[in-house]
Amino acid sequence: xTTIFDGRMGLTFGQIYLLTGGxxxxxxxxxxxxxxxxxCGAAQPGRLxxxxxxxTGSVGLxxxxxxxxxxxxxxxxxxxxxxxxxxxxxxxLHGLDSGPFVKAELPVVSYRARYCATGMDKGKEVDVVQxxxxxxxxxxxxxxxxxxxxxxxxxxTSATAAYxxxxxxx
Numbered sequence: 001x002t003t004i005f006d007g008r009m010g011l012t013f014g015q016i017y018l019l020t021g022g023x024x025x026x027x028x029x030x031x032x033x034x035x036x037x038x039x040c041g042a043a044q045p046g047r048l049x050x051x052x053x054x055x056t057g058s059v060g061l062x063x064x065x066x067x068x069x070x071x072x073x074x075x076x077x078x079x080x081x082x083x084x085x086x087x088x089x090x091x092x093l094h095g096l097d098s099g100p101f102v103k104a105e106l107p108v109v110s111y112r113a114r115y116c117a118t119g120m121d122k123g124k125e126v127d128v129v130q131x132x133x134x135x136x137x138x139x140x141x142x143x144x145x146x147x148x149x150x151x152x153x154x155x156x157t158s159a160t161a162a163y164x165x166x167x168x169x170x
Contacts, residue, residue, distance in 0.1 A: 002064065004093065005104075006063075007060075007061070008059070011057070011098050012095065013055065015095065016049075016094070017047065019091070020047070023045070023087045026049050036165070038161075039161060040151070045085055047087075053117070056129075064140070070144070072155075075118065077157045078118070079114065081152050082112075082115075084143065089108050117158075120160040120161055
């Protein structure tokens with residue numbers, strides 16, 4: 001396992017981006033078009049749009065690259081999976097209008113991406129986490145080599161996740 005990032009991720013408008021190969025920002029609607037899940041937009045090549053409950057401030061985020069599919073962890077309240085094709089090996093990870101701006105390398109193969117969340121409703125309720133205030137919602141993004149497959153909602157418990165799944169673009 002390789003840890004790409006583990007810490008506080010700053011963001012605005014509840015959005016985190018993983019971009020590869022020098023691609024530009026995803027279009028908010030096109031990133032999720034045709035998907036059944038609304039939390040992890042992967043419809044545009046080389047990009048992932050990750051939605052959070054918190055609007056502005058910092059969330060807890062861990063991003064891992066694994067060699068094989070990990071076991072599902074019951075601690076997560078929300079779990080979705082998408083297929084992801086990097087547009088190149090250069091990887092950038094950051095929140096919308098915020099940092100840190102993480103740069104890393106990612107082997108160019110087909111991946112399955114599992115995006116997990118806990119505390120989304122609390123993040124939505126709090127709305128803003130300023131400075132060194134404790135984070136209220138936490139996220140995990142796991143990437144492992146896999147053949148492309150349709151996106152899936154594996155677990156959904158919060159009203160915030162339900163909203164984003166309903167608001168995904170068909």
